[in-house]
Every structure is written in structure tokens, then in C-alpha cells.
Amino acid sequence: MAxxxxxxxKKLKKFGAIDFNACYNCGTCTAVCALSxxxxxxxxxxxxxxxxxxSEDVKGSLKPWLCYYCGECTTYCxxxxxxxxxxxxxxxxxxxxxxxxGLSGLLYKNLLAYIISFLLxxxxxxxxxxxxxxxxxxxxxxxxxxxxxxxxxxxxxILTPNIFRMWLYSVQSKKKGFKLKHYFSAFGELLVHMFTxxxxxxxxxxxxxxxxWFEHFILVFGYLALLFTTVVLDWFxxxxxxxxxxxxxxxxxxxxxxxxxxxxxxxxRSEKSTFSHPSDWFFVIWLFLMGVSxxxxxxxxxxxxxxxxxxxYLFHVIIxxxxxxxxxxxxxxxxxxxxxxxxxxxxxxxxxxA
Amino acid sequence: MKQKIGVYxxxxxxxxxxxxxxxKVKDVLAKEDGVxxxxxxxxxxxxSNQKEMVADIKANELDAxxxxxxxxxxxxxxxxxxxxxxxxxxxxxxxxxxxxQVSWPHSDNKIGATEKAIQIVRSxxxxxxxxxxxxxxxxxxxxxxxxxxxxxxxxxxAISLAKMGTQVYLAEREHFIGGRIAHWDVLCGTEETxxxxxxxxxxxxxxxxxxxxxxxxxxxxxxxxxxxxxxxLKLKPRYVADVCDDKENIKKAIEVCPVEVxxxxxxxxxKRKAIYHNFPSEYPQAAVINMDDCTRCGECEKVCDxxxxxxxxxxxxxxxxxxxxxxxxxxxxxxxxxxxxxxIDNVITLSQYKRxxxxxxxxxxxxxxxxxxxxxxxxxxxxxxxxxxxxxxxxCCTATINTALRSNDKFKNLNHFHFTRGMRTYxxxxxxYHEASKQGHVFFQSYGDDPTKxxxxxxxxxxxxxxxxxxxKELEVEADLVVLVTGMVPRAHNTIGDILKIPKGRDKFYxxxxxxxxxxxxxxxxxTIAGACQGPKNIVESINSALSxxxxxxxxxxxxxxxxxxxxxxxxxxxxxxxxxxxxxxPFDAISKVKSGSKDVALINHxxxxxxxxxxxxxxxxxxxxxxxxxDEVENMINxxxxxx
Numbered sequence: 001m002a003x004x005x006x007x008x009x010k011k012l013k014k015f016g017a018i019d020f021n022a023c024y025n026c027g028t029c030t031a032v033c034a035l036s037x038x039x040x041x042x043x044x045x046x047x048x049x050x051x052x053x054x055s056e057d058v059k060g061s062l063k064p065w066l067c068y069y070c071g072e073c074t075t076y077c078x079x080x081x082x083x084x085x086x087x088x089x090x091x092x093x094x095x096x097x098x099x100x101x102g103l104s105g106l107l108y109k110n111l112l113a114y115i116i117s118f119l120l121x122x123x124x125x126x127x128x129x130x131x132x133x134x135x136x137x138x139x140x141x142x143x144x145x146x147x148x149x150x151x152x153x154x155x156x157x158i159l160t161p162n163i164f165r166m167w168l169y170s171v172q173s174k175k176k177g178f179k180l181k182h183y184f185s186a187f188g189e190l191l192v193h194m195f196t197x198x199x200x201x202x203x204x205x206x207x208x209x210x211x212x213w214f215e216h217f218i219l220v221f222g223y224l225a226l227l228f229t230t231v232v233l234d235w236f237x238x239x240x241x242x243x244x245x246x247x248x249x250x251x252x253x254x255x256x257x258x259x260x261x262x263x264x265x266x267x268x269r270s271e272k273s274t275f276s277h278p279s280d281w282f283f284v285i286w287l288f289l290m291g292v293s294x295x296x297x298x299x300x301x302x303x304x305x306x307x308x309x310x311x312x313y314l315f316h317v318i319i320x321x322x323x324x325x326x327x328x329x330x331x332x333x334x335x336x337x338x339x340x341x342x343x344x345x346x347x348x349x350x351x352x353x354a
Numbered sequence: 355m356k357q358k359i360g361v362y363x364x365x366x367x368x369x370x371x372x373x374x375x376x377x378k379v380k381d382v383l384a385k386e387d388g389v390x391x392x393x394x395x396x397x398x399x400x401x402s403n404q405k406e407m408v409a410d411i412k413a414n415e416l417d418a419x420x421x422x423x424x425x426x427x428x429x430x431x432x433x434x435x436x437x438x439x440x441x442x443x444x445x446x447x448x449x450x451x452x453x454x455q456v457s458w459p460h461s462d463n464k465i466g467a468t469e470k471a472i473q474i475v476r477s478x479x480x481x482x483x484x485x486x487x488x489x490x491x492x493x494x495x496x497x498x499x500x501x502x503x504x505x506x507x508x509x510x511x512a513i514s515l516a517k518m519g520t521q522v523y524l525a526e527r528e529h530f531i532g533g534r535i536a537h538w539d540v541l542c543g544t545e546e547t548x549x550x551x552x553x554x555x556x557x558x559x560x561x562x563x564x565x566x567x568x569x570x571x572x573x574x575x576x577x578x579x580x581x582x583x584x585x586x587l588k589l590k591p592r593y594v595a596d597v598c599d600d601k602e603n604i605k606k607a608i609e610v611c612p613v614e615v616x617x618x619x620x621x622x623x624x625k626r627k628a629i630y631h632n633f634p635s636e637y638p639q640a641a642v643i644n645m646d647d648c649t650r651c652g653e654c655e656k657v658c659d660x661x662x663x664x665x666x667x668x669x670x671x672x673x674x675x676x677x678x679x680x681x682x683x684x685x686x687x688x689x690x691x692x693x694x695x696x697x698i699d700n701v702i703t704l705s706q707y708k709r710x711x712x713x714x715x716x717x718x719x720x721x722x723x724x725x726x727x728x729x730x731x732x733x734x735x736x737x738x739x740x741x742x743x744x745x746x747x748x749x750c751c752t753a754t755i756n757t758a759l760r761s762n763d764k765f766k767n768l769n770h771f772h773f774t775r776g777m778r779t780y781x782x783x784x785x786x787y788h789e790a791s792k793q794g795h796v797f798f799q800s801y802g803d804d805p806t807k808x809x810x811x812x813x814x815x816x817x818x819x820x821x822x823x824x825x826x827k828e829l830e831v832e833a834d835l836v837v838l839v840t841g842m843v844p845r846a847h848n849t850i851g852d853i854l855k856i857p858k859g860r861d862k863f864y865x866x867x868x869x870x871x872x873x874x875x876x877x878x879x880x881x882t883i884a885g886a887c888q889g890p891k892n893i894v895e896s897i898n899s900a901l902s903x904x905x906x907x908x909x910x911x912x913x914x915x916x917x918x919x920x921x922x923x924x925x926x927x928x929x930x931x932x933x934x935x936x937x938x939x940x941p942f943d944a945i946s947k948v949k950s951g952s953k954d955v956a957l958i959n960h961x962x963x964x965x966x967x968x969x970x971x972x973x974x975x976x977x978x979x980x981x982x983x984x985x986d987e988v989e990n991m992i993n994x995x996x997x998x999x
Contacts, residue, residue: 004796004831007768022792024777025823048824079788089685
């Protein structure tokens, strides 16, 4: 027994869903979907849950994450109900349900909250600068310190509990009992999908899709590599030429690829880049700004101009803090984890059911 | 006795000649008594061959023709026309079927097939030998049409007939015209209300001097047949002067009337007085007193001198050549407790809901409670799994969606939940379904054997469905109002159908002769049907059938003479000892008793007789013969068939 709830549909519209009400249940979306199969049939089922307001069924489902937005469902939908974009908004909705703080939901639904939080960061960083508490040296030192602290803090306080909640909703609530062996045998899925995103390639076999996958793949690689270079190898402060060059390459990858991603979202030539929620814009633009500002900071350090252009570093710090405290824990960054954990949990579910 | 008979045997391009030795048939037939010409032909029906046959018949001065070819259903008319073109009477032609009856079923036995073909053609020759030239029967016709029912179909048909110059009697049983359409607000796909549509048609009806409108008129009897119907109409009085310009006093009369009864125009959701009109601009614009409700207290007479309680019922007789029946439908009335009807107080029908929307202003309320969630339950009384109404009522899906969409124009914050058995907004109407979906109406679907349930739980009305669109999950909606989308059923009050003997289909609606080829004619010659009396139809479909029926009815009255098929039964008055066996056997009421000199004999009405032959075998004195199928002709055929070669 489930109560029909129209408010859920209205709520989803704030998460970016559009026109899904127009669905007349023909199932074309599911039929053309290259990723849907008999065991995991979507998107029609998810559209139906959204129309009828079965939010608990959506919350407990991994299907939003099994969709990689090939976009064919939207292309072929005879009612123009845009099932692909609904799946995207369901991922945002699921993210908000996993997040114990509730901040994800607030930021997704409310652009003003996003902007205020960004402004607060800007005020904080500039305030700290104007208060003259830190010397230039200390800025660099504490900047690096912040990075490490933020990573550990966000992981321990936000992301780990959220993944645990995702597991509770999507695995534990489905099957009584706990078989550790299934978690071991499925663990490969987590790593494979986290680092390859290979499921994207199952989308219909066209060259454009492969190019997109490759860009995304090297972006993930570049991002993780830059993270390692700056946090572990302390790129901004290091004297080792190899590390310095590596940092340039990795930050270069980030801003080149994200520049292309921004262009894609402006041009709207594929289904997946046609609709952009504020959180999508923030994600790609901030990643771009991070790459560019990191590159510029190191360039200024190498050319000895950093002290005369210290605002560039401050700018980088603002972007970094906004990224680390807002976008990573509560924004689109989380799809990096939820997507791969969804594949992992889905495998566990299948092993449990078998 | 025909002496110069022509026999033509068709190859049918191998269809016949591959299995039947057509040359042998030709040779055997050539020796038959009276056969003057016996020939074969590759394709008898080909245009060139038809011309040759005409020339051949003329050149040889033949007096009768047999063509042995395919089924008479296919080409009998073709070769009758050939004989007519050659100057013969078409009843001097007999068709022999040696394809469907011989070559096709006996393709495994060529010798046997040839023998059978010979027998069949010989028997046809035996019949044609006795054939006589006969002419169609001509009858005088009344150049007028009676249209029964002044709903949208009846009015449209009446206007169409009147424009063709025919005198039309338009009879409406109710005191007000417009039928179902008059009730409705803005109609689907238009910006016009039902009332506006009715107004337009009424204006045309009144302006056309060829139309005589009777309201409160009920058909009580009908005699005669195609071309000459005599119909009695009983006219109920209004008890109020027809042209009532005394509006103020009528208003007072309605006010003072102490009787209150449920108002049928609003399907019982409001009350009316015994003296009433449905709405201020209802047509005709004159109030009426319903004598079944009236207590004859006389209060109204005191305030309005237009009221005349002494008016009497009268009967008029109209003479018409055709009757066009457009008597419409009844709305299905749900059984007590069916989806909570009459058991739960916020369960109403779609008709009631539409009237509720029309008469409500400001907030939409039912029993004083504000309405937000409206649940529509579809196919109530249609597509029944257990009941008898197996058919789809066609109009209801679209009507419901239109009502729901329009209701949002007038009342904000209504949520719509549609509990369907599969949407059937066919054709252009699909766009309304799309629009409703886009606006956030939620559609559910159930199977017929697992219907939606309406329950009362702690004073709340809950609608439950095992939704097949959501993995058959049980979903529930708390509804402020449950609207039962009731389908169309045949009129319960069916005296017209009984009087005119219009046959009914399996769905109990009036039946046409042929669903596709003769969709508005009935087997009762001269009687046509239009609109929803024939089966569920929406307005567009009703109008289409009305226009079509008007043309068909017109064909019976367009000239003052009507010719009818002469293949009818004939009574030999010398032999007839009127015993009424034939009268009873006749399915068309064509036989009556008349005096002939000193004795009673049977008389066959040739305009009604269909030549079916039912009366022939029951006659104890063998006084009846069927023209072109006389005993002699049929016995001759049997003799040939029963004797071997």
C-alpha cells in the first residue's frame, strides 16, 4: 500500500525534472535504453514512481545511478517527457536523501542558498586576508594544511555516513541478513567503475559518446592526480622539477576538459548537455576555475611574480574552499562516489538475491 | 416458355476451366430444350465480352440468358444489366454459380466437377425457361420526414432535410429541446458551450418554415410503410401559454410553487419546482408544469395569468415517407454500492460533476466541503467484465479529460486522479490526454477483473487501485470527490423501437443493416437511425450519422413515386381461406386480412414484403407464390438436379 503524493513531483521539479508528467507509459524509453535490462528495468519505472510520488521507492532504488544519461530515452520519447533529465534529477534527489545534514537538498533546491554559501566563503577568505593574521608564507602553509584537513573532515563527517545511509536504503532494507563474502566478491565493481566509468561505453555505440567518455576519463584521472600532487607532494611549495611539471600537466588537463564541458553545456548539442541545473554549472565552472587558478599560482611562483599578484592565490583559495566545503560534500562531486558505490551495491544485491 | 435461350460459360481465366471441362458443358447445354446459343468465354465479366454478349443477344434475338460463372453476389447485377442493355427484362436472366459451388471446392475431381457444372447450368436453364418479364412496383410517397428526437442529431438532421426542401416534423418527447448537449459547458475541442450549440441549431429550426417542431410529443402508434407512414403523436400540454412574454409573472409563479423535487436537468444535485424551466434561455423559452409533481394547489395561477391548468393532451397525426430516429441514449446508472455510489456521499456521476462545475462559483464544494482531490473512475457501466455492457462508450475518456481540464480554468488547486482501464482518447482527442498529463493529472490503469475500489475509512473516501502501470502496486488516493465516469446505455423508455420494430444489436442499441456499408438504414424500409440511439457516439460522430441518415431518409421522399423490388409474395385469392398462418409467419407485418367479395383473404403489402418466402410453406392451401421463385420454377430446377445425366 502506498499513498499517491503529488508533492513529490513538484519537489522533483526543483531538482531539475521537467515534463515527466507527460509520460503515457508506452515504455519506449526502457525499450531503447542500452543500459536497462530485464533485471534492472528503467527509466519508465522511475518515471512512474515520480508521477505517483513513491519517494520511498525512489530513495531505495539504485536505478538512478545505473543510468549514465546516454540520452536516447529523451530523444525517442513520443511525449517529450524527457526521461533522461528525470533520471538526472532523481540522482540529485537521491543525493539529498543520502545526505544526513540535509544541506545537499537545501542547495539543490535553492539557488539563493548556493549563492549565499559561496558569498560566505568569499567573505571569510577576504576577511582573513584583511585581518592580517597570516604572512604570505603562512598563507601557503595553511592553504596546504586546509586541503588535507578538508579532505579528511569531509570524508569522515559527511561522505562516509552518507554512503552508509545509501547502503542502508538500497541494500540493507531490501535483504535481511548480512553476507560478508558477497561484499568481498563484489568489491572489484567498486574500483572498476570508480576509475573507468566504463558503463558509459555501453551507451549506443557512436564516436561522440566515446570521445565524451575519454574526456571524462582523463578528467577524473587528472583531477585525482592533481589532488595527489598538491596534497601529498605539496606542488605549490615543492622544488622537484618533475613534480612541478606533473602539476602543470594535471591542472592543464582539468581546465582544458572542463572548458570543453562548459562549451558543451552552452551549445546543448547532446541530450545530456541540453539541460543544466545550477549544480551542473557550478561543478564544471568551479573545476575549470580550480584548474586555471592552480596553474596560474604555480606559474607566478615559478616566475617569481606571486608576491606582486597575491590576489591570484587568494582567488585560488576562495575557489578551493568553495569546492572543498560546498561542492564536494553537498554538490555534484558526490556522483563520483555514489555512481561507483551504486554499481558495487547493485552487485551485492544481485549476489544476495541469487 | 422461353425458346431462344443463350447460355454463356465462363472460364474465369482458368479458375473454372482448369477443373471444369467448359467445352463439354457448352456442348451438353447446346442440346437442351430451348437453348439457342451455347458459348464459352474467357472472362464473361470483361468489358469487351459484355459488349459482345449484348451484340450476340440482339443478333440472335434471344429471349432469356444464363451466365455460368462466379457467385451471383459478385456478378448477378452485372449480367442483369447486360441483358437489359440488350433489350431484355432483367428477370429473364438467371445466374449459375460454377466457381464457388463447383471448380473451387471440387478441384480434386475434374470429371465430377464437370458433371456438377452441367447439372447446375441445366437447372438454371430450367428456371429461366419459365421466367417472365416483370417491372418494379411503383408507389406514391408522402414527401415529408418525421424526425424523432430534437437533440443535436435530430435537429441537425431536420435542418439538413428541410434545406433539401422536404417537409419535416421534428418531435421531441421532452418539453425542452437540445437533449444531452444542452446540459454541458464548453465542449471538447471548441470554445463553445453546449447551450450555445443548441441555441444555434434551435434558431435554424425555428427560422426554417419547412420544419414543424413538437415538444412534449411522444409517438404512440405508427402504420403504413416506406413512402407512407401514418404516425400518431401524443402532445403533452405545458399548462403555460406557449409564447410567454410575461417573464416577471412566470418568475413569481415559480417562486410561489410549494412543490420541490430533484431537478433532472442537474441530475438531482439541485431541486426544482413543479413549474420550471431548465435555465433562463432554455428553448422553447416557456416554462412548463410537470403534472406528475403538481399538487394543483393553484398558487401559480393566482400570480400569473399565462398559466392554464385546463390544457388537455392532444393527438396529432403526421403522414411521412420516412422516419428518422434520433432518440439518443440513457446514461448508465450505477448500482447501489457500485464504486460507492449512493453508499458514500461524495461519490457522484460525471454528469452530476459537470453540472456541479457549471453551477458552482468561487470555491468548488460538495456537501459544504471544499474539493481539492478529484478521483475519476472510468468505464463505469462500459466494458463490463461481469455485466452485459461489453462495449466501450467512446465519448467518456475524452469527456472526462475535457471536464477536468476545463475545471481548472474555473477553480484553482484541483488535483486530478484518473483511474482508467486504458485511455481511449482516439484520433485528434489524443492532444487533450497529452495536455492533461502535462498539467500533472495522474493516470492509473487497472484490469477489468481487478477493478478500482472506493472505500470509506474513518470518514475519508479512499480510492485504491492495483496499478498495472506501477508494477501492480496497490496505490491509494484520498479523494474529496469521486466521479464515476458512466457510459451510455440504450434508452430504457423504448416505445418508439417497439412501435417501429427496429431490431437491436447485441448491445441493445438499434441496429443498422450493415455496420460499414449501410450504417444508417434499418431493415425496416424507410426508417433510418442517427446519433447515439444506434450506439455510443460523441457529438462529431452523432452529427456525421445525422447528416448521413438525413440523406438516406431524403432518398425515400425525394420524388412523389418510389419504386420497390418486385420479388414479393402473391396471394391467389381463389385458393386463400384466410387462416392467419401467413400473417403470423411474416416477420415484416406485411400480410393483413381483407374482405374480398364475401370472404376474408390475405393481402400482402408489396412495399413491406421483402420476398423472404416465410409465408409460403405455412399456407395450407398453397395459395401463395413468390414471384421469380414460383413452385413451377423451383420444381423444374429440382427435377433437373435430381435426375442423372
